[in-house]
Amino acid sequence: MNVLIVGGGGREHALAYKVASSPVVERLLVAPGNPGCASLERTQVFPQIKADDLAGLLELARNERVDLVVVGPEAPLVAGLAERLHDAGIAVFGPDARGAMLEGSKIWAKELMRKHAIPTAESRTFEDYERAVQYLDHVPLPVVIKADGLAAGKGVTVARERDQAIAVLRRIMLDKAFGEAGRRVLIEDFLSGPEVSVLAICDGKTLLPLPSAQDHKAVYDDDRGPNTGGMGAYCPAPVYTPALARDVDEKILVPIVHALHREQIDYRGVIYAGLMLTKNGPRVLEFNVRFGDPELQALVPRLPGDWVPLLHAAAEGRLETFDSGALVEDQRPSVCVVLTSGGYPGDYRTGYEITGLDDVAATMPDVLLFHAGTARDEAGKLVTAGGRVLNVIAQGNDFAAARARAYEAVEKIHFTDRHVRTDIGRKALDLSA
Ligand code: AMP
Ligand code: GLY
Numbered sequence: 001m002n003v004l005i006v007g008g009g010g011r012e013h014a015l016a017y018k019v020a021s022s023p024v025v026e027r028l029l030v031a032p033g034n035p036g037c038a039s040l041e042r043t044q045v046f047p048q049i050k051a052d053d054l055a056g057l058l059e060l061a062r063n064e065r066v067d068l069v070v071v072g073p074e075a076p077l078v079a080g081l082a083e084r085l086h087d088a089g090i091a092v093f094g095p096d097a098r099g100a101m102l103e104g105s106k107i108w109a110k111e112l113m114r115k116h117a118i119p120t121a122e123s124r125t126f127e128d129y130e131r132a133v134q135y136l137d138h139v140p141l142p143v144v145i146k147a148d149g150l151a152a153g154k155g156v157t158v159a160r161e162r163d164q165a166i167a168v169l170r171r172i173m174l175d176k177a178f179g180e181a182g183r184r185v186l187i188e189d190f191l192s193g194p195e196v197s198v199l200a201i202c203d204g205k206t207l208l209p210l211p212s213a214q215d216h217k218a219v220y221d222d223d224r225g226p227n228t229g230g231m232g233a234y235c236p237a238p239v240y241t242p243a244l245a246r247d248v249d250e251k252i253l254v255p256i257v258h259a260l261h262r263e264q265i266d267y268r269g270v271i272y273a274g275l276m277l278t279k280n281g282p283r284v285l286e287f288n289v290r291f292g293d294p295e296l297q298a299l300v301p302r303l304p305g306d307w308v309p310l311l312h313a314a315a316e317g318r319l320e321t322f323d324s325g326a327l328v329e330d331q332r333p334s335v336c337v338v339l340t341s342g343g344y345p346g347d348y349r350t351g352y353e354i355t356g357l358d359d360v361a362a363t364m365p366d367v368l369l370f371h372a373g374t375a376r377d378e379a380g381k382l383v384t385a386g387g388r389v390l391n392v393i394a395q396g397n398d399f400a401a402a403r404a405r406a407y408e409a410v411e412k413i414h415f416t417d418r419h420v421r422t423d424i425g426r427k428a429l430d431l432s433a
Contacts, residue, residue: 001025003308004061006081007051007072008032010338010372010391011293014300015070015307016040017370022308029064031057035382036371051076058084066090068312071269074290078104078150082268091315094269095289099260102271102287106155106186107148109287116259118252120284123188129173135187136165144188147172149181153229156286158190193278194427195285196237197295198245200253200273201310204266206319207253208310211302211329212240213295214428219345221423228345229388232424233336234399235298239277248275248282256287268314294391297370298336301395303327335402335425336393337410341373342417344387352416354382354389360409367409368393384415399428 003019005012005028013036020028020040030037031053033045049056051073058081061069069085071077071094080097094100101108113120121144126132136143145168147155155178159165172182200209214237219225240248252273260267272288272295305327313322341348354374360367370393373386392409396402403425410420 001067001308001312002027002029002065004029004031004057004064004066004069005033005037005072006031006057006069006076008034008037008047009072009293010370010388011291011296012072013037013370013372014297014368014391015072015291016043017368018300018307019070019311022306024306024308027064029060029066031060034371035374035376036369052079054079054081054084057081058088061085061090062088068093068308068315070094070311072290074100074103074288075150077269077289091312092268093311093315095265095267098263099265099267099269100289102256102260103289104150105148106146106286107184110186112259112263113256113284116255116262118255118259118284119281121188121191123186125184125186126173127184129169132169132173132185132187133166136162139187139189141165142190144190145169145172146186146188147178147182148184148186149178151178151181153227154178155181156227191276191278191283191285193276194239196240196275196277197233197292198240198248198253198273198275199292199295199299200271201269201314201319202257202271203268203314203317203319204261205257205317207249207257207271208314208319208322208324209245209249209253211235211299212237212245213292213298214239215292215295216421216424219340219419219421221421226345228340230292230294231338231340231421233292233294233298234402234425234428235295235302235334238428244277244282248273252282252284266317268317294336294338297368297391297393298334300368301332301334301393302330304330330395332395332397333399333402333428334393334395335399335406336391337406337420337424338372338388339390339392339410339413340388340419341384341386342419344419348387349417350384350386351377352384354384354413354415356413357382357390359412360392363412364405364409366394367405369409389415389418399425403429
């Protein structure tokens with residue numbers, strides 16, 4: 001079969017790596033892709049077709065006789081890519097626009113959770129700036145302020161002081177920092193506890209939970225500094241015990257699938273629950289409608305089988321009869337370290353030559369390397385081209401070994417202004433020790 005992957009980051013290179021290695025795949029297309037995807041066998045990238053170019057993607061899928069489209073990022077799903085492809089008779093792994101509201105509107109998701117008693121933080125919705133400010137007098141600090149719509153991961157602020165909360169509300173509601181996405185805001189109770197990413201594959205009726213993972217959002221060690229898209233991940237998350245997993249399945253995952261079904265949404269794709277494990281039990285902080293980045297990268301070595309039959313079965317609503325025994329879990333933990341451009345998530349420079357990848361490939365064949373923000377310059381040299389540049393993933397018999405191996409590879413890779421967190425996976429080490 002022919003498969004099209006939409007997107008061009010580390011997550012999409014990881015997906016492309018898995019799909020390109022599937023014996024059932026004749027051709028893999030990735031739009032826009034990246035230099036890492038371009039080097040995979042039987043794979044062609046289409047850098048001119050961006051992930052938000054719905055018409056271009058539809059035309060590509062039709063012209064190239066694509067059988068299955070796997071959508072990486074949320075924005076094209078929220079914009080309605082899946083239904084356009086369905087109309088053309090093409091199977092899609094990724095929900096339609098209504099299903100994608102789970103991520104595309106935090107208020108819609110909140111209301112759905114409330115209606116179905118899915119545990120989440122208490123919150124209030126505001127359209128009016130003055131009312132939102134008045135509400136601050138009635139709630140304890142800190143509060144969490146969330147723009148309703150997609151805001152490229154920047155729409156959430158934990159405000160510890162009243163002045164800060166007011167400044168954030170002003171920026172979102174009066175200055176329209178996120179445009180329409182900030183027309184409405186949620187002011188949410190502040191919760192505390194460890195966070196965990198729980199992902200499950202869904203075909204509208206049946207759920208297949210994936211191994212848990214832990215993201216590292218802050219840019220510096222010890223979770224200091226501003227939030228990023230993700231500085232690293234490990235898999236599985238030791239805090240996510242089998243008992244907790246059963247609890248989450250029962251109280252969160254099964255009810256959300258049921259809730260979507262009741263809304264007449266035929267949800268086919270990933271349900272990603274960002275959870276906080278509070279003293280009172282797990283609470284949903286957010287739902288996403290796609291694989292986590294970099295959680296997915298950490299998951300790759302953990303699920304060594306062929307993913308294409310699974311993605312295809314979910315896209316076609318056939319998970320119930322899918323033989324999940326085909327996906328045997330490799331029990332060894334994995335650690336993914338993200339190499340970034342110094343300055344990210346603020347301003348940073350790009351265009352710096354990247355060296356050392358060949359050395360890693362030649363001397364550490366067990367280590368996975370995925371490209372995120374890389375490009376080829378005119379001379380064909382690999383250069384930095386984004387905030388998150390590369391992902392290095394290693395497995396080990398325990399977290400200490402996986403960490404050591406990942407950082408050994410990281411030290412072989414060089415570019416100007418390179419930044420990495422040095423503590424990815426350390427929490428897992430502490431917890432599993
Ligand atoms: P989100 O984009 O909703 O995952 O939020 C980004 C980050 O903000 C989360 O990973 C949490 O660290 C934090 N956060 C979100 N909601 C809450 C909350 N209700 N209480 C405390 N922290 C939160
Ligand atoms: N790693 C967080 C996310 O993908 O949203």
